[in-house]
Amino acid sequence: MEMRTVVAKAAAAEERAEYTVVGKRLARVDGKEKVAGKVKFVDDLHFPGMLYGKILRSPRAHAKIVMIDTTAAQKLDGVKAVISGKDLPSVKYATPREAGDRTPLSTDKVRFVGDAVAAVAAVDEETAEKAVALIKVKYEPLPVVLDPEEAMKPGAPQIHSHVKNNILHEVHWNFGDVEKGFRESDYVFEDRLSTTAQPHMCLETHGCVGLWEPDGRVILWTSSQSPHFRRTDLAKTLGIPLGLVSIKKATIGGAFGSKYELYPDHHLVSLFLSKKTGRPVKMILSREEEFYCTTTRHAAIFELKTGVKKDGTIVARQVRAILDKGAYASQGIFVLGSVAWRFTLPYRVNHVKFDGYLVYTNKASAGAFEGFGSPQVTYAIECQMDIIAEKLGIDPVDLRLKNATRARDIAPGGTQPVSCGLSECIEKVAEAIGWREKKRTKIPGRGLGIACTYFECGARGFVGDTDMSTAFVQVDESGVARIWCGGSDLGTGFDTVMSQIVAEALGLKLENVRITTTDTDITPFDTGIWASRGTMMNGNAVKAAAEDARKTLLAAAAEILYTQTSEVVLRDGYASVRGAGEKKVPLSDVAAYSYFTKATPILGKGFYDPDSHVLDDRGNSTPPGYCPTYLFAAEALEVHVDKETGEFKVLEVAAAHDCGTAINPTLVEGQIEGGVARGLGMATNEGLRYDASGKCINATFTDHKMFTAQDMPMMKPIIADVVDPKGPFGAKGGSQMSLVNAPPALSNAIYDAVRVRIKELPITPEKILEELGAR
């Protein structure tokens, strides 16, 4: 460790020891309410006169719509509106909106089984369902294409008329000179690896209540990760002024990226039904719809070519990536960009060439999903890392340590982490899983695997040259702080983290902080919760607002304590004079003094916009790159494989996160463990399957096994000892990465156990057995 790092760590440790709220394992601020069932999810919302909407969905994967007859549906008692595509103005949506290719209801043709064709609003759900069943649609079948490589071929069925060969988007990046890199390499490895279309399976299905007032005002209640951005989307998509649009966040019952964007088929349809009826319209997707109609992870195919020196140094990397878009753009363009970024980190490499293709198929759209392209890429890279390690005779841990990015390294394109605990994470998971010892005393059928990744902390440029969060803070007359913050708690503990940061900044106890989160009518601007940006961006914003309010609190305390503001310590609910902590005044008294004697309210405002830079079309930027800092993680696991059956069991997972200071270690550990579950699910069972006609054949929890608590291995969550210089109290963000690492770690462990390399997810006993049998 460098001397300056040692000194910085010692200083940080001393500062951390002073914290009374940050770094503590405190209970979630929303825990009691959630356990008591008192929070309101979208489906808990009820409004006078509210109607219920249902959608008629296409049974065909690709077909022209010849005729829609809604007569019988219209006549049903209790039906208030029936609409089809021809009743709606021509609006198309995607993220970014410029790529808009999806109408709320299909007009000319349907593009996947589940495409929305018509919709009904009725006085209750049952009536709406009956009415939907009465709508008659005549289709003219079109040829179906489900495989993206087939879809790219000339002559394949064309799903959208505005693109050629079904290629929605391409990315071609080139850093250094990859051909030169390969020439300078001792070995060049070429592998083809692929991943599947994992569904989000949030316990709360998607839904909303839409209200479009006759005076033009539009209100959408939904469990959005990003209400302020979606407000902009909604206004621009509908062509109405932003000031007329409100998005009100209900409690979110799982998001994982799927609740980042607007869904034309319920968000927009509910609004159009509301416009027609003049009443609020609730639409809640059924579990089956949730499976086959909402977005999935992009299934991906990588042709990965890597040049290395004999000593393991990675010299060059070339990638051809194909992402299966499904029927509509969703956020695919951003996901393809994210995929491209991911070949330049977390390992040092100078020459990188990337060619990526986003290809339409007649399946459900893929969209944002925890990891945002990273699980797919990391599966490819980390599996190949072990192939390289074996060939070179280097231990996988050592190969990774050798190439691991360090703080202040500048990666191709300009990405520069200001803090980096990757090597620490690798060492700690190796130690926790007993890597060195188990490698020496190998037990038959058991194997060890490791994988590493990095993640963004925000991402500049999604809308404009910013990655901003804003906040207001008030300390009331009883010394209770309230936060107004535009970030959404996805269930990750965001509200708790914000509250802890404000409590620490003001010297309050956590119980004396309240938080109001996103309703675009009552919380200030924020770009939303995605790319692990919450703790860094919102955290710094609420900290800045708290520090602004703190000035008033300090001034009042200084008067009461007969001292200078610079000598006042605010800590644990009290104000005292530095070095004389025994004489302390409750902050409730300080606040009351400020309001009622000094006649000064305690108000703060603040914002944070990082020093990051927008990437250009070629992936170039200047340090620190598109994020202010970056997150790192390593994960090691042990598996047992039964050679007779191919069945395997993950025995133990050690997952280490460099998330900077853990504002609440328990919450970080929760994120780590949850991520491992989703990652092992992705690796083994989770993925939509389609028959030849394009119908999803496992759109239920019976047919689609989810990785649950009872499947979980022993967990050793680890938090690296890193303090980020830009983060609030040194924090960066702690999520997404343990998911990303799990599939390759498992794949590598299975190889270690039985020398079977699964290059195509999912990893199944059948595939293992087949490989074993083939020998």
Place this chain on the structure above:
Amino acid sequence: MEMRTVVAKAAAAEERAEYTVVGKRLARVDGKEKVAGKVKFVDDLHFPGMLYGKILRSPRAHAKIVMIDTTAAQKLDGVKAVISGKDLPSVKYATPREAGDRTPLSTDKVRFVGDAVAAVAAVDEETAEKAVALIKVKYEPLPVVLDPEEAMKPGAPQIHSHVKNNILHEVHWNFGDVEKGFRESDYVFEDRLSTTAQPHMCLETHGCVGLWEPDGRVILWTSSQSPHFRRTDLAKTLGIPLGLVSIKKATIGGAFGSKYELYPDHHLVSLFLSKKTGRPVKMILSREEEFYCTTTRHAAIFELKTGVKKDGTIVARQVRAILDKGAYASQGIFVLGSVAWRFTLPYRVNHVKFDGYLVYTNKASAGAFEGFGSPQVTYAIECQMDIIAEKLGIDPVDLRLKNATRARDIAPGGTQPVSCGLSECIEKVAEAIGWREKKRTKIPGRGLGIACTYFECGARGFVGDTDMSTAFVQVDESGVARIWCGGSDLGTGFDTVMSQIVAEALGLKLENVRITTTDTDITPFDTGIWASRGTMMNGNAVKAAAEDARKTLLAAAAEILYTQTSEVVLRDGYASVRGAGEKKVPLSDVAAYSYFTKATPILGKGFYDPDSHVLDDRGNSTPPGYCPTYLFAAEALEVHVDKETGEFKVLEVAAAHDCGTAINPTLVEGQIEGGVARGLGMATNEGLRYDASGKCINATFTDHKMFTAQDMPMMKPIIADVVDPKGPFGAKGGSQMSLVNAPPALSNAIYDAVRVRIKELPITPEKILEELGAR
């Protein structure tokens, strides 16, 4: 007019001419929603599992409670809780809380017909009413006292045990030397005048939904004028931390002072019923309960002695005032203080002696009511002013002009208006009603009357040494401003006025401003809407917050326009360079540039606390006194009296207000006209009447005629040309005073018409006929 006033007026006129939003007759921001029936009053609120509460009220005015049997009520299907006083902790409430004398439910005895004895929560209103009827109470009657002068006598029935002779509170103030003043006077006038107990008759009856969560959190939805202050009251009354209490304002369907304080009999009872049942409990008072159980204006008796010089100069004033408190303190102590203040303004007088008594009787409690003691005092003073004028042979208009307070005069106790348009108001109403001409050419049966008054603009010291308002403002990325403000719109147009101030301060169009008003969870601290403080205190607070946000807007505009911020003009939705208005940029573009190019949000915070001073117990303060400034008004009216029947008809009213700059003249005129209606109602029909047992005999709209639109005379509302140096854009506040002036103006006009002087309100044809007959 003084030269400096002339210069200031010219400057102000020039500035006003520049305004694009302030001073304009713009439609109310809540108008469309109200007309469309979309706003939510308390009774429109519904929550899952909500219960309905009803109260059993005493049929006796004064009695011991011997026994309460709730057995039958408890057994009724659908009843979830039945409580009586003995089930509740010992809490007592009043404003100020130190005077607390009212329990949510009576324990030992009842003190007026309507006192709350027991309460029920049931699944619907009908069941709750049935259950209430099943509760058996045994009373032991006590002697009843209804007249405050009787109640003060030794030996009268004692209503509360903690005071002597039923005198809850006394005020004795003495400025100058009143005896010396009388000696120096040429004439001394002594009159006894009295006023009645006017009910508020809000179209929305009182009500609330109370929720007391098992974890201690308390939420009260109610149409409160002062949610933040009532939150404090509620927390202290219930003995729980302030941070656990929220008050959420529903739309207010009329307030007039009656919705300033907590009502133990529904606010607290709903919470105790909620605590017992674990469910939200709605309580809405019936119209009959609204009449006989909620607070009224204090009926008052004045013995007024005034010494004047021959030329009309007022030299000294001595008052003995008795206020009929009814059964409980409510806000009576503050009202008595307000009554005391009112003998020092709006006329110059050096020697003032005041002795006031607040006396319990067995009637409904009196509380805050538009004018807050002023209508009673003004009736006494202004009737006597005409008695003086007649004796001295001076025209009533001239007598008032001679004594009228002027800007910067310091009244006894230290009260100093920094702006004063009283003389202008007197002259303008005289002109508008045709005073001089009609006095010359008198038509038989017709009469003219005039009256003047002043009003507070806020009042320091209700809680602590402050009179503060606070605000946040955000301009969003589309250039739409949002205000977070703790003030409540009572129906007066407060939200519109705040929005106009912010629009003007930011150069926005009014349609691009939104306002979020009081919910103690989402708006910052405010002391509430009372004492005509909204425009001055909240207006200055939102203006300060807007000006804070404006700095960011100016910086962005300066970059776009390649100029200095000091050269940027923000006006009417555009930014331009001073003197080059043709090149202008929409503020929506400026805002988007700030957010997405400069990465700077547009946030503001602000507060206002005036330079006023708390009065001491003897009524003394230092200038400007307990308010930063004061409001003035004059009102003249013409009446026709039928000598045969005593019937009279108000033909025309000219009412002028010095409210400083009228932010929205239409709203000020609405206040003036509404006030005249209430004032003429108070003068003629409105007042509760009791039989000898203490039962209110006119507790319905059939028996109690309200003065309505069809009773209204021709109106000439006038706004004086005054710019207050402290107010936002020169505004002070515009309400309450036209009510205050109407009863004495009518009384004086009737005297002018038929030489009948009614010293005891109400003025009725019967009384006039009796006087005419007696001659």
